[in-house]
Amino acid sequence: MRGARSSILEVNDLRVRAGERLILDGLSLAVRAGEVHAIMGPNGSGKSTLTGVLAGRPGFEVLSGSATYLGRDLFAMAPEERAREGLFLAFQYPVEIPGVNNVYLLKASLNALRRHRGEPELDAFEFLNLVRGKLAEMRMDERLLNRGVNEGFSGGEKKRNEILQMSLLQPTLSLLDETDSGLDIDALKVVADGVNKLRSPDRAIVLVTHYQRLLDHVVPDRVHVLAGGKIVRSGGRELALELERRGYDWLREGTAAA
Amino acid sequence: MSAKQPELESLVARKYRHGFVTDIASDTVAPGLDEDVIRLISGKKNEPAFMLDWRLKAFRRWSRMEVPTWAHVHYRPIDFQAISYYSAPRQRTDGPKSLAEVDPKLLETYDKLGIPLHERARLAGVAVDAVFDSVSVATTFKEKLAEAGVIFCPFSEAVQKHPELIERYLGTVVPIGDNFYAALNSAVFTDGSFVYVPKGVRCPMELSTYFRINASKTGQFERTLIIAEDGAYVSYLEGCTAPMRDENQLHAAVVELIALDDAEIKYSTVQNWYPGDENGVGGIYNFVTKRGDCRGRNSKISWTQVETGSAITWKYPSCILRGDGSSGAFHSVALANHRQQADTGTKMIHMGRNTTSTIISKGISAGHGQNAYRGLVKVLPGADGARNHTQCDSLLMGPHCGAHTFPYIEVKNPTAVVEHEATTSKISDDQLFYCLQRGISAEDAVNMIVNGFCRQVFRELPMEFAVEAQNLLAVSLEGAVG
Numbered sequence: 001m002r003g004a005r006s007s008i009l010e011v012n013d014l015r016v017r018a019g020e021r022l023i024l025d026g027l028s029l030a031v032r033a034g035e036v037h038a039i040m041g042p043n044g045s046g047k048s049t050l051t052g053v054l055a056g057r058p059g060f061e062v063l064s065g066s067a068t069y070l071g072r073d074l075f076a077m078a079p080e081e082r083a084r085e086g087l088f089l090a091f092q093y094p095v096e097i098p099g100v101n102n103v104y105l106l107k108a109s110l111n112a113l114r115r116h117r118g119e120p121e122l123d124a125f126e127f128l129n130l131v132r133g134k135l136a137e138m139r140m141d142e143r144l145l146n147r148g149v150n151e152g153f154s155g156g157e158k159k160r161n162e163i164l165q166m167s168l169l170q171p172t173l174s175l176l177d178e179t180d181s182g183l184d185i186d187a188l189k190v191v192a193d194g195v196n197k198l199r200s201p202d203r204a205i206v207l208v209t210h211y212q213r214l215l216d217h218v219v220p221d222r223v224h225v226l227a228g229g230k231i232v233r234s235g236g237r238e239l240a241l242e243l244e245r246r247g248y249d250w251l252r253e254g255t256a257a258a
Numbered sequence: 259m260s261a262k263q264p265e266l267e268s269l270v271a272r273k274y275r276h277g278f279v280t281d282i283a284s285d286t287v288a289p290g291l292d293e294d295v296i297r298l299i300s301g302k303k304n305e306p307a308f309m310l311d312w313r314l315k316a317f318r319r320w321s322r323m324e325v326p327t328w329a330h331v332h333y334r335p336i337d338f339q340a341i342s343y344y345s346a347p348r349q350r351t352d353g354p355k356s357l358a359e360v361d362p363k364l365l366e367t368y369d370k371l372g373i374p375l376h377e378r379a380r381l382a383g384v385a386v387d388a389v390f391d392s393v394s395v396a397t398t399f400k401e402k403l404a405e406a407g408v409i410f411c412p413f414s415e416a417v418q419k420h421p422e423l424i425e426r427y428l429g430t431v432v433p434i435g436d437n438f439y440a441a442l443n444s445a446v447f448t449d450g451s452f453v454y455v456p457k458g459v460r461c462p463m464e465l466s467t468y469f470r471i472n473a474s475k476t477g478q479f480e481r482t483l484i485i486a487e488d489g490a491y492v493s494y495l496e497g498c499t500a501p502m503r504d505e506n507q508l509h510a511a512v513v514e515l516i517a518l519d520d521a522e523i524k525y526s527t528v529q530n531w532y533p534g535d536e537n538g539v540g541g542i543y544n545f546v547t548k549r550g551d552c553r554g555r556n557s558k559i560s561w562t563q564v565e566t567g568s569a570i571t572w573k574y575p576s577c578i579l580r581g582d583g584s585s586g587a588f589h590s591v592a593l594a595n596h597r598q599q600a601d602t603g604t605k606m607i608h609m610g611r612n613t614t615s616t617i618i619s620k621g622i623s624a625g626h627g628q629n630a631y632r633g634l635v636k637v638l639p640g641a642d643g644a645r646n647h648t649q650c651d652s653l654l655m656g657p658h659c660g661a662h663t664f665p666y667i668e669v670k671n672p673t674a675v676v677e678h679e680a681t682t683s684k685i686s687d688d689q690l691f692y693c694l695q696r697g698i699s700a701e702d703a704v705n706m707i708v709n710g711f712c713r714q715v716f717r718e719l720p721m722e723f724a725v726e727a728q729n730l731l732a733v734s735l736e737g738a739v740g
Contacts, residue, residue: 055695058687083697095692098683099710108706109696116697148710165696 005032007068008173008204009054014065015229016046016053023049025229026065031173034201038215038240039208041226042248047208048092050226051175055089056082069173084116086172090162090179097149102161105149106131110168131168137197138164139190156187163194174198174205180214192217212244225251286345286476291338293317296445299344303414303448306421316434316444323438329601330630330662331570333506333543341508343446345476387412387451387467399463406462408492409454413481416452423454427485431514431551431578439510439572440547443479447512450480455490455521464720466495469511477508484514486521488554493524493720506534506569511546519554519581524562526719527575528727531567536625538597541569548575549605552584552613560587561604562718564727569598574632576605579613579641586615589715593731594627594659603633603664608644608674617648620712623659630662637674644674652682653711655704683711705731 009031016024023046031037041047053060054067056079067074069087077085097105111121122130135142138160150158159179166174179191195205195218207214215223215237223239224231225248232251233239287298296317300310325335387398387410403410409420417424434444451467469480486492509531515523525548534541544567550559561575577586588604606615621629629652637644652661667676685707693703709716709728716724 057691057695079691079694080697080699083695089695091692091695095686095688097689097692097707097710099713100706101710104706105693105696105698108698108702109693112697112699112702169696 005034005201007031008033008035008070009074009206010066010068011054012066012068014053014067015063016049016060017063018049018060022063023060023229024053027226027230028065029224029231031204031206033204034199035221036195036199036205036207036218038220038223038237039206039226039231040210040212040223040240040243045226046229047226048177051089051177051206051208054082054175055079055087080112084113086113086169088166088169088171088174090159090166090174090176092177092179092181094150094153094158094162096151096153098151100149101146102149103128103131103145106145106165106168109165113169131164134164134167137167138194140164155182156184159183160187160190163191167194167198170198170203172203174203176205176207176209178208178210180207180209180211188214189217212240215240227251286342289340289342291317291341291343291446295343299446299448302344303417305414305417308421308425309417312429312434313445316441317446319435320438320441320445323435323441326438329572329632330628330664331572331599331601333570333599336506336508336543338442342476343479344448346448387465388470402462403465407456407459408461409452410465411452413450413452413483414448416454416483420452420454423485424452424483427483427514427516428481429514431516431549432512432547437547439545440512443481443510443512443547446477447479447481450482450511451484451494451496452482453484453492453494455484455486455492457487458489459487460490461492464493464495466497468497469509477510479509480511482511482513483516484523484525485516486518486523486557488519488521490518490521492522493526495526495528495720497528497530497726506541506543508543508545509568511548513546513548513575515548515550515559517550517552517554517557517559517581517584520556521554522558523550524560524720525550525575527561527563527565528719529563529565529567529571532569533567533596533598534569536596538569538626541598542567544568544571544573546571546573548573549578550576550586551578552581552586552610554584555581555610556583557581558585558587560589560718562587562589562715563591563602564712564715564719564731565590565592565600565602566731568600571598571600571602573602574604576607576634577615578607578609579615579644580609581613582610583612584610585613587718588615588617588619588633589718590619591622591712591715591727591731592620592629592631593622594624594629596625596627598625599628601630601632603631605634605636606646608635608637608641608646608671610641612643613641614645615647617646617650618714619648619650620715621650621652621661622655622708622711623652623661624655626658628660628662630664632664632666634666634668635676635678636667637669637671637676639670641671642673644671644676646674646676648676648678650678650680651711652680653708654682654684 011027011029014024014027039047062075107127114121140160180188220237223235223237225233296313300313432440434441453465455461517523531542531544552559559577565571579586586606592600592602594600604617617633619631621631623629631650635646650663654661661682663680665678669676689707690703708731716727719727
């Protein structure tokens with residue numbers, strides 16, 4: 001359907017373990033520019049491992065398979081290099097960094113990316129103007145800028161803060177790890193708006209989610225079911241609705257039979 | 259194949275940037291200490307009789323005292339007879355009249371350290387006294403300060419020109435027999451800075467002393483005395499560096515502050531003595547006694563320290579809150595990396611009514627560093643309405659370092675309110691990964707996290723030095739990434 005579009009991410013037969021446990025067992029996934037993919041699946045199926053290993057979180061061992069990001073071997077790139085090349089992970093549990101101003105981290109991050117692209121760094125004034133506009137979009141309190149990073153933020157504020165960062169950095173590939181869990185409906189809409197604003201022909205978004213309700217607001221191009229460390233079923237958005245209705249068990253049985 | 263995230267530990271490897279030696283002819287007395295050496299020091303400085311008597315009294319006290327062993331630090335005993343107690347760059351006997359007469363090698367040394375003493379390159383708005391080994395080599399902006407009535411000069415010059423002030427105030431905050439190292443300092447101190455701010459005068463600029471140990475096998479024993487008369491204000495900063503040597507060198511200073519009615523003294527330290535190498539060879543033993551006396555009503559003394567250097571730090575800048583309504587503050591960042599050991603904190607002695615004190619201590623431990631906070635808050639029976647707030651935070655980097663807290667609280671007045679808060683945290687791999695995932699390098703991330711941790715203290719530093727302190731911390735934590 002979008003075959004003409006260029007590849008952003010290509011994961012091939014990926015096997016990953018954490019400690020002694022094999023978590024991803026032959027996972028393949030192709031994401032092209034302009035696409036939004038949703039990855040669903042039961043608890044413990046490997047969803048967070050997938051986003052973690054793609055972003056370079058320590059603690060995983062890649063046993064075999066490959067991941068290619070914009071034509072480059074993703075696993076040969078350091079985590080910060082992946083970030084500077086436009087790969088963004090919205091954390092399921094955003095980390096608190098006490099004493100470090102939120103606005104300071106945001107500015108350091110944006111300027112690190114700009115430096116990498118050979119663009120001039122933004123000064124404090126330019127940056128503040130930019131971030132104020134984004135804050136208004138996120139319906140976030142400006143005071144959150146001068147608090148410690150995620151320090152004392154509510155669950156919803158933390159998730160909005162992730163989306164704020166995402167909209168500032170304008171990543172080529174955004175991985176959202178259960179950004180929708182624990183959000184009330186207003187916050188969910190803000191997150192969905194943020195994702196929808198980012199949709200463009202040259203970007204791609206991968207949403208990891210438990211629930212279909214985010215997909216009411218962000219319509220995915222593809223939906224995948226991850227179970228037992230691999231993708232067991234892919235389809236259009238109607239697959240998400242079917243999952244909502246039937247749960248995951250019927251798919252697991254399917255895998256066992258195959 | 260797994261993603262590489264640089265180990266936290268490799269990020270805290272340290273380079274010391276002030277480790278060079280200045281090749282300069284020195285006048286150094288042979289190692290060893292007895293009454294003759296003290297007479298010699300006093301004679302070289304042409305001191306009045308009361309000073310020699312005072313020194314000899316201190317020496318006799320010291321000879322009967324034992325080395326203190328209660329601090330949470332470990333080192334081989336110091337041979338006090340192997341140390342030279344006087345070393346001065348050789349120069350014209352009457353001392354330089356102006357900077358033009360100062361040995362260019364000395365000026366170059368301070369330039370390298372980023373402390374320009376030349377007229378053309380002086381730190382704007384900061385008067386500097388430069389102490390090299392045992393003597394002061396230059397003091398800038400003296401005339402301008404004199405116009406305001408402020409005396410800022412080397413201690414030995416103050417002994418000559420203002421003996422009445424010295425005799426009146428010296429040893430009134432830290433008496434000669436106060437402790438082992440204070441007694442030793444009182445016997446052998448060679449120079450230091452003297453500050454006197456008269457009644458009602460707000461010192462027009464920051465004052466700063468830059469201490470440099472250069473000669474080997476010497477100790478540095480400086481004495482600083484700051485007096486702020488009624489309603490006076492002064493902000494003072496000291497900086498310290500030393501060459502890299504395999505031997506341990508002793509630095510045993512005494513600082514006395516006296517604040518009279520409504521006076522305020524802000525005393526800041528950026529201490530970067532050579533810390534020794536990563537195996538704990540060499541480095542300065544920094545055994546220092548610092549105490550402020552809020553002698554007057556509503557007087558204020560605050561200590562702010564950023565301690566990144568020294569193999570061993572043993573210091574407790576303290577406040578005696580004697581005057582009613584007086585207040586004391588202690589803001590500290592202490593870093594112990596590699597094999598460094600720090601045992602530091604403060605004492606707040608509440609004597610007057612409605613006295614207040616604030617203690618904010620930030621200890622950072624990395625490598626095999628051991629960092630101890632030791633603090634005493636004492637409220638005497640007469641101190642109605644005394645208030646203290648203590649916040650004591652430790653940050654651990656890596657699995658081999660340690661943080662220790664020894665708070666002592668003695669309250670003898672039922673109206674006192676004393677609060678103590680303590681936290682211990684780690685730079686977690688999660689925090690580091692979060693920053694990396696935002697494109698920030700590991701080094702920048704660690705600096706950012708550490709600076710965030712220290713923010714409450716850094717903002718107490720004079721503007722000119724807050725940046726220096728941040729950079730110093732960054733250098734101290736610098737290492738090869740991944």
